[in-house]
Amino acid sequence: MAQFEQGDALKAEAIVETLPLPAIILSDSFHVIYSNNLAKTFLAEQSDLLIDNNSLVLHSSEDIVSLEATIALKQSKEILIKRKDGGPAWVCHVSPLSQSHEDGELSLLEVLNYVQNKIPSEKMIMEFYNISSAEAKLCVHLLEGLSLKCIANKTNKSELTLRTYLKQIYQKTGFKRQGELISNILITFLR
Template sequence: MKHILFVDDDANILHSMQRNLKGRCNEWDMSFFERPYDVLDYLNKEKVDVIIADMRMPELTGLELAKRIHQQHQDCRIIFLTGTADLQTAVNSINKTNVFRFYTKPCDLEDLCQGIEEALADLESESFKAIGNQALDHMPVGVCVVDLEARLLFSNLVAQNIFKAAEGIFLSPTRILRAENSAKTTALHEAIASAAFEEEEKNNGAIALPRHCGKRDLSIRCLPLGEAKPNQVLLFIGDPESPPAIDFLILSRLFGLTKSEAKLAAELSQGYTLEMAAEHIGLTISTARTYLKQVFAKTETNRQAELVKLVLTSPATIAG
């Protein structure tokens, strides 16, 4: 159940809210406080989703309270209730303390409830964004978002490691993506611009970036983010020198393989020959052939290429 907290130094206003919001008791867990410092103490012990605070309180103003709350409790939303005289202060506070919304007193109950619902929805959306970012960190390829100037706005862990390596693609001091030479940098920036304006027919949104360290080229795919973010582009960065790690325990569970069979399947899917895979996991070649037949039977595949395709499209390639 979502937790809503009200703080106002006027006990009559709190009692009125408590009485009028009884119908919401089955949806929200509600707490009511007269003293802001009691709220700060309470937040050290309890999780609160939305706080409705009066702007003018003798011990601590609503603005001061909001600042202290957001120093330690970034995962809650704050709504101010203010008199007309405090209106400009309330407007300024939205930028200074990340206050979600404010209402002038007296506030219509339906409007306030709608504001609380929207604050809860915003909190939920933020939670899903965090989950989405965590999911991207498990992707076996680099994922990042750039603006039209190729300035990096977001990157997952794989992309961050690629940028740290500084081979083929680099981050300038101003976080602009660059390649190893000016011609490739121009080509990269043109691919980004083409994707933003959905002109993929020029290069299919794809570009290879060479690395002068003897490693194979990085592969880049640029895709538009659409109407929601028209000036931003999604980049996928593939590094053929860093194939996705394959979790043999996941393979074992998915296909009913023994650990040795799963290890063999994982090695083969990394591009090793049967002889090399057998050596890596300490098997004789004859034992490896026997295990491979068992793997084919359990995975319902007939050829090594089929097995590799099955493994590489399974969740076993997702980082744990």
């Protein structure tokens, strides 16, 4: 991998600043190399992701492990970062960058659902994706950051039934993973 030179840093900062979402360039040790203005605003408004001593801090050890694993994969992937207040999880897209830095390999983290942070309604999801009401309700619960087990308890449906709904959603939408589905719904409705 190429070393992250001063000129590269300026180019990367200029590119990241044009992104329409909060974006942070960070090393594999979570050292923050650069964050755009939207990221600075986002970080100031909530306490689920913080920058302390130029390092990204997450409040959940599960989220730390998830982000570490995603960065180690060196593939673009969506992850969920839980919120302390129990609100909808932050959906983050993590992409490896081709440059390295003295602090290690670099990745770009973007918060996909920050712009409005409003979950689309069941009706909107149902009509846009041409799925059933039950399938759209499942999507809303997933967007709220709930696990299938929690959704099953909340809706008095079995996890098997919910997994069947999820498979039907995948067939109708062409998505193969839950993260893809959630990201697409958020990107579609939060523009």
